[in-house]
Amino acid sequence: MTGQPKSRVLDKGLWGMSAPMLVDQAVTFTIPLTDMFFLSRISDDAAAAVGAVSPLVFAGNTLLMITAFAGSSIASQRIGAGKYETANATIMAYVLLILGLAVLTALAINTGGAQVAGWMPLSEAVETHAVVYLGIIGWMVAIWGLRAAYQTILNVYGEPKWNTVSNFIFFGCNILGNSIVIFGLFGVPPMGVEGVALASVVAIFCSFVFTFTIVHWHLGLRLPFRQGLKEFRALIKPVLRIAAPASLEPVSFNIYMIVLNWIVAGVGDLALKVKVYTFNTFLFCLMISVALSMATEVIIAQRVGRGEFDEADRQMRQSLKAALWGTGLLALFWVLLNQPVLGIYTDDPAILAYGLWVFVLAFLSEPARTVNIVMGAALRSTGDAAFISYTTIAVIWLFSVPLAYILTIPMGWGIYGVMTAAIIDESVRALIKWWRWRQRKWEHFGVAAYEAREAKRREYASRAR
Structure with a gap:
């Protein structure tokens, strides 16, 4: 372990950690x-098409990111206990x-995405x-992960x-890539939607190469490849204990978003375009809560x-309060500027007419x-992921999807019904x-508590034999 870096998380605290993350997420959600x-420079149809199927891309991104966050939660708990080698x-x-x-996610999106698009009631152009x-975009998802x-x-x-x-x-x-393929810069012929997808793949690859270089050369972290491979099953078991149920919630949510787009597409292309523009605008509000x-x-x-449960509870409440204030103010800003914001994308008066009330509902x-974002992350970090995942899936598919359909189609509320x-x-x-969270059962889901229970179970079993 000589020369290996040490974690500075607790020294920096919430604001020291979240300040660069806020800038990070501001860029990400831009x-x-x-x-x-x-x-939208190509056409409103192109924007609606990508917006309609983007939840499939988000589902792939989310699956990989949740797995990474689950792994980092276990590694962080190991570091908190001073076990850097195991971390x-x-x-x-x-x-x-x-x-x-x-690799599996990229292949699934690239090969199966067309079927998903075919199931949706989209117009031929969309x-x-x-x-x-x-x-194409599946490879961007893989490198993103x-x-x-x-x-x-x-x-x-x-x-x-x-x-x-x-x-x-x-x-x-x-x-730069989008400018080249859309406006035909440097003698490159305009490539439309295909060019936008290729630009995303190249951009994320450049970003990954930089991050990889920082971890291994600047930070100087040496990951034990042989140990990780040899002890893979034992090391990954506590990670999967969080990742498997935790990934169900956001992946299920993104599938839910695809279903909502399917419902909106049934109303018509106009409603779909309004929903896509509004949703992508309010995605920017997530930068604060996600950071x-x-x-x-x-x-x-x-x-x-470390077993510092009261400090963990205070941290969650502090973070939630800050996130609510920050996100609320940013969302209010979008509501007040609804017409100029929509005007960036389109000059279609039919779309602009929806502006105010659609933005208010999004707000x-x-x-x-x-x-959901802040508390979901807090619960996952403790290892208490299964309960919230299963209840979320139940709420979405047994309650929210039927409600969205009833309000939108039979009751005729259109885009307002979905929102x-x-x-x-x-x-x-x-x-x-x-x-x-208030039940505080999460105190008993940490990796140390889990391993202590497993050790007692094995001891009891050996005595019984």
Whole structure:
């Protein structure tokens, strides 16, 4: 272990960790806005097509990111207990796992995406754009997952500032690539939706190479490949105990978003375009809650590893309060500027006419969505992932999907029906998470507590024999 880096997470605290993460997420969530701008230069149909199938891309990204965060939570708990050697072996194991999942996810999106687009009631022009985009974008998802694994390493060791630089590289390369393929710069012929997808793949690859270099050359971290491979099953077991149930919730949510797009597409292309533009605009509000949740996740994991449960509880409440204020103010800003914002994408008066009330409904869903993000991350970081995942899936598919369909189609509320259902869905799930946290059962789900129970079980079994 001589010369290996030490974690600085608890020394930096919430604001020291979250400040660079906030810039990081601001860049990350600007990317969908810029992509939507470039796609709208092609046509509103192109923007609607990519927006309609983007939840499939988000589902793939989320699966890989949740696995990375689950692994980093276990590694952080190991570091909190002072077990750096085991923590680094855990990091090696979850990087190997994500590598395998990344390839499978890319193949699934590239080959199966066309079928998903075909199932949706899209117009022929919109479906054509969607199929072209999905045939390429899977490789962006795969590289994104590998980058996420390396970004969690930097978070675990208290160096999130490098993730900000990585995202600036992604953002800059993405802007340059899109400009080249959309406007035909440097003699390159305009490539439409295909070019946008290729630009994303190249941009994320450049970003990953930078992050990889920082971890291994600047930070000087040496991951024990042989130990990670040899002890893979034992090391990955506690990771999967979090990742398997935890990934069900966000993946299920993104499938839910595909279903909502399917319902909206049934209303018509106009409603779909309005929903896509609004959703991508309000994605930017997530930068605050996601940044704070990422910092909180690492801090709470190390607190739990130390057995400092009251400090973990105070940290969650501090983070949630900050996230609610920040997200609420940003969402209000979007509501006040609804017409200029929509005007960036389109000059279609029919789309602009929806502006105010659609943005107001999106604003009303933000507080509950913030609670879901911050508290979901906090619960996952402690190892208490199964309950919230299963209850979330039950709420979405037994309540929220039927409600969205009824309000939108039979009751004739159109786009307003889907967005009203989203407010109710986020609120119900937020209440469940809050109730679960206050029960404090998460105190008994940490890796140390789990391993202590397993040791007692084995001891009891050996005595029984």
